[in-house]
Every structure is written in C-alpha cells, then in structure tokens.
Amino acid sequence: MLTSSEPSTAIADVPPLERVGFLRGPFATRTWRELGYLFLAMPWSIIGFVYVVVMISLTASLLITVVGGTGILGVMVVGARGMTGIDRGLARGLLRTPIASPTPFRRRPGFWGSVWSMISDGAGWRAIAYLVLQFPLALMTFVVAVTFIVAPLGAMTHWIWGRYLPAQEGSDGLLHSGSQIIEGYFIDTPARNLGFAVFGLFLLFIGTAVTRGVAHLHRMLASSLLGPTAASLRVARLEQSRGRAVEDADSTLRRIERNLHDGTQARLVAIAMQLGEAKEQAVASGVAPELTQLISDAHTATKETLVELRELARGIHPPALDNGLAVALETLAARSPLPVTVDIDMPGPPARRPAEAIETIAYFCVIELLTNTIKHANATGMYVLVEARGDTLHLRVRDDGTGGAVILVPDADGHHSGLAGLAERVGSVDGDFVISSPVGGPTLVTITLPMQV
Template structure:
C-alpha cells in the first residue's frame, strides 16, 4: 500500500469506491437504526414483541460484520469481530441479554453516526474530483458552452464569474490555462482529502465495530474456563484409568491370592504355600497403597494441609537438584483460596519438573510473595541453558507442560510471563488472584 496518496493510486480509488458503497448502504442502515428504538417504544407494553426488538438489536451485529468486511477490503483496516453472542438460560435473562447487547447497540450507533458523515464525505470528495477533472479538460469542451449575456450587451461563452457589473470569462488561452491549473490543484488535493475523510470512517469502524477490552477479557475468561473444564475432565479420566488398570487390578489379584491361601489352609494343604501367598498379597497391598497415595497426591498434595510454604519446602526437598524456596511473610494461607493454593503448588511443581528434565541447571530459586492484598506472585528462576517456549499440544483434551500451566493459570484470571533467552537464565513470573471469586 502506498504511503502517499495520489490521484492514480489504487488506494485512492478504493477509498473513493468505499464512499460510493457506503453511500448506497447508509439510508438502509439509518432506517434500520431508527426502527429499533421506535419499534421498541411501540412494543414496550408487550413481552413477546420485545423478543422481536431484541432480535433486531442482535441484527446490528450483522450490519457491523458487513461494514467490517467492507472496511477490510476497501480501506485496509482489519478489525477483529467482537465475541459471539451467548444466550443465557432463562426467559428473562435471555430477553435482557438480547435487548441490552452492547455489540448490537454499538453497531446501531455506527449506522446512525455514519449516515451524515457518509453523505458529507461523498459530496465533498466527489465535488473535488469533478472540479479537478472538469478543470484539466476544460480546454476541450469550453467552446460547447452556451452563450451568456453580460453587462454592456456583451455575449460570450465559457466558464464565468460575475459580481455586479464586473465579470470574468475563461475564453482566452491564458484564462483557459488558469482554469486547467486550478483543476490540477483540485486533483492533487482530492486524494489527501478523500484519505482524510475515510480515516474518520476507519476510526468509527475501530471504535464502534471492534471488540471492547471488557468483551475481550470476558471471552478470554470463558475460553480459559472451558479449557479448565476440559483439563479437569481429562484428569478425572486419567485417575479413573489409573485406578482401573493399576490399583483395581492389583487389589483383585490380592483378593484372589487371599482366597487361594484360605482354601489351602481350609483343606489342610501346604502351610508354606499358603504363607507365600499371604506374603505376596501383603506386598501387593503395600504397592496398591503406594499407588493410591500417588494418585491422591496428584489430586491434592497432603503437604498443602500444613500450608503453601510447607508444601513448597517439601516439594523442593524432593527435587533432583538444589532448590531454594523463599516464601514472604505476607503470604497468609488464611486469605488464599484453596484453588489458588493448589494451582500455585502445581505450577511450581511443573516448573521444577521442567527445570530438572530440560534446563540442565545446577539449581533453582522459588520466590512467593504478595505485591498487593489481592495478588499472589510466584517466580521460578533457574541457571540452565534457556530457550524454553510454550508449546501447545496434548492428546484427548489433556493439556501438559507450560501450555497446560498457562491455561490453568488463566482459568482463575492469572497471568503467566516467560523469559528464557538462549544461554539462560529462565525466569517465569506468575500472578494469581488470592480469591477465585469474581
């Protein structure tokens, strides 16, 4: 795209074409925008009729989509679509959501505001273009103009300016050249003028037809909540699979061994064989208990019952490399939601696991503090080789690694920041709200 507009550039003609199309759509858009409040006033006493009004408000989203597409193709402005409308459950909640849909009303405001702006822009731009083209071609058609009468009985043909008894007619070579020069000036100004007028339309498209910061945040939270639900479902399926394929099978084997030992003893069989069966069942029971503890630890670490600081110290003690844990005195478990403590624990555990597996580090440092009363901050730093990145992936809906951390943290409206240049160090900063309540 050219940076400086001129009369022969494709950008200028696309912008001028946008004004033409916008002019054709403007009356219909204005009629639609005025229909919604007028129809709403007439149907205010009804209930079912308000659903029609709500449908028209949502229809404003369609107008917004059409104008975003037009602006994208003709003006080169790419505006993201607002989040899709989500109909809540319940009759009254659904009706209220339709009637007060902010995206729809902003689109209706766009239709109302752009009507006079489109007419003004089109008229001004077309006038400059017409005057410019007429001026530079004046020398080819001025002679075809009709004769005009002037004071003193003079009759001449050509473009004229008259003020009382004074008049000026462009019918001589110098004057014709002056008109052509004026037309050239108009043509040189026309692209800049058109670009300035369409810039006003660009601003309105960005301001009224794009997503608001609030709607982006709500959509991101909705997506993170959905990811958290999928992650929880995947964890439940994994726990069920571990119990079914591991612990349950082992306990079934224990039951069979105990039954066989009982039969041996009841039938007066070999006591040594019965003792071997009991020893095997005893060992299998202890292994099953170990597996159950591991599964329970994956659901809720027992160390968290003694506080986040104790849990992190225990985690650091089990790490395969030296880990220093520094928990600030401001971190009070009483003000931290249980879900936040659990996410904080599993976040540090996942990060330390990554350090041990991939970083080739000689040690790690964990800092936990509260920069303010509503925020818990975690920092995990290692002296490894760096180069860590967040890679999305996972199968069967299960999120793993850093990507899983990002989604789990986002599910409670937290933030995740990774700094890992080649050669290290790798620093991960995580902030979590102290409460999960909105």
C-alpha cells in the same frame, strides 16, 4: 463457546494499507478505492439509519404491550449485528481495515431470558450506535469527496465542455461562452483554459488527499464500534482458558481412573487371590489358628479395599460414559432401586455429541439428584429428559416426592450441600441450574449446559 486459538472470529487475510504521498495521490489505487467506499457508504448508511428509526418507532408503538415492545427492541439490537457485518466487509475490502467480528451472541434459556439476552447485547448496541453515527458522517464525507474530486476534474476538462455553456455578455460588451470565475472574468481563451486546467490538476492532488482523510474517519468509526471490545476479548480468553482447564481436569481424572483400573486394582485383585490361596493352604496344613486368622483378616481387608477402590474409580469417571451420555444414563436407570424413566433426544451425527467434560457434569448431576431423591424425597419414580438444542444441552430431572429441596449457602467452613455443589459445578462452565421444589412436591430441576467447553 469459543474453542479456537483466537477469542474472536478469524479475519481473512487483508493486504496492508498502502502509504500514499501527496504527489502520488491521483495515481494510487487506494485513493479511488476509498472514493468508491464513500460512494457505497452513502446509500447503505441511509438504509441503516432508516432501519434504526423504523425499529425504534415500532418499539415505541408496541411498548404498551410489554412482550411486543421488548421483543421488537431485542430483534432490533441483534439485527443490527447482521447489518454491520456488511460494513465490516466494506471496510475490509475497500478501506483495507480488518475488523474482527464481535464475540458471538449468546441466547439465554427461556423466553424472558432470550429477550433479555438480546436487549442487553453490548455488541448489538454498539452496532446501533454505528448505524446512527454512520449516516451523518457518510453524508458529510460524500459531499466533501465529491466536491474536492468533481471540481478539479471539471476545471481540468473545462476546455472541452466550457464552449457549450450559454453565452453571456461581459463587462466589455462581448459575448463569452466559458465559465465566469469572477465578475467579468471568463475562461474562454486557450491560455485561460490551460491555466484553469493546471489549477484543477493542483486541486486534484489536494482533493485526493482530502478523500483519503475523510475515508479515514470511517475507518476510525468502524474500528471503534464494530469490533470486539477489550473487555469482551478478555472474557473470551478467560472462558477459553477455563474451557481448557476443565478439559484438562477431566482428562486427568480419566487417566487416573484408567491407572486405578488397569494398575492398582489389578494388583489388589492378584493380592486378594494370593491371600485366599494362602488361607486355604494354612487351613489344609493345620497352621496355628492365630496365623490363619491373620491371613483371613488380611484377605477380607483386601477385598474391602478393592470394593472401595472400585467405587472410587467409578466416582472419578464411570466406565459407562465411554459409550456416551445416553448409554450411561440408561445403565444408571437400569441399576437404580428407584424406577427411573430416561428420555434422550439428541439428534444429529456423533460429531454433535457433547464434550466429554460436559457429559461428565451432566451424568454426575443426575446421580446426585437420584441419590437425594432416594434418601430424602420418598418418591415412587423419577423422570429424566435430555435434549440437545443447538449449542446447548438441556436436562430436566423430575420426581414425585415430597419436595422442599433448597440450595443452601456454604457454611462457615465453606462446605456446600449436594445441590449447592451441583449448582457450582454447572456454573463452572457457564451453565444454569434451576430448581423448583415446593413443599409437598413435585421437584423439578432444570440444568442447561453448553455442548462444548
């Protein structure tokens, strides 16, 4: 998930596009740089077009096997992303057109989820459209550019190579070794060669302008199909702001928990101790029983309030999470009245640790599922598996209870059941919550969360 200040891939610094007037055309580096782009785009567009044709042919031939056909199609769509990365590089280097990379491809969990995420990738289909349209455009612009550049250069240098052309008999009965422009008119004298060179120079100014014009067609095509769409940028910005909101909320809850623990809770402990001492002194000094009872009741109420406050603080942010999700879950399992087996598979350096907000969501999901199992499932044990796969955190919670757990829709007052609340909390960070709980058991809950918000 995106965490930078920009919702799309950062663009390297690109010099601004040089403005070239008509008279500066042949002498501007932009002209010859864009001509070089047209020469490179021609063979590369052939490769891209062949790629699309071959992959579509493979998809059609394997369509009888659904897995093979859809798999090849998905690979083609995602592969087009990688190929057009070269086109963005060429546009940036030779056309001086910075094009941001599209929003990153996101693979959904599971085989069919992965295949569908590839097939439905909008950026991949735009890349395929670009590869298809780039081929005829590159062919046309290459021919136009070569014609409008080579012909003027040929006219300007005719006085060098024209003399080596095979001699032809003109209408005057004489042999001429120059080019025949029209019937009976040959460029074979110094004056005609000079005039032809001047005409070629004029055509060169026109040709360089045409070259820049057709190169701009490539610039427009690349900018419209290879960059992120306005909708994807908006979604990325919303996800980015959502991620910051989740992190801010988690940070606020942590601060509240610390304040309760270090401030309010400590003061209540002091008050409880003072009331306890007052009770002992009242009993020792023979104070009226009514007053002693009031002090005793206040002492008891204070201790009960302290217990509730500790439970509240623990519900806001369990202190065990300060040492990471693995330690928190192992501590939870050790304190559980139901046997719980925890299996943690999170390789890599500490930098690969999930975001604090993600750890909090994962921890409370396990707590809620454990509580439901103890209350309703009549289970003899629970198994919790936590795996880090790339940029995704996977949780599998399984119990051997009676099953029958379902996610209920909100009631008329908008209240959720425990499982619905978990699904909503997981969905708030674009996670997936899947439950399988047939009657008679077992119950399996699979939760997928991003490593970062």
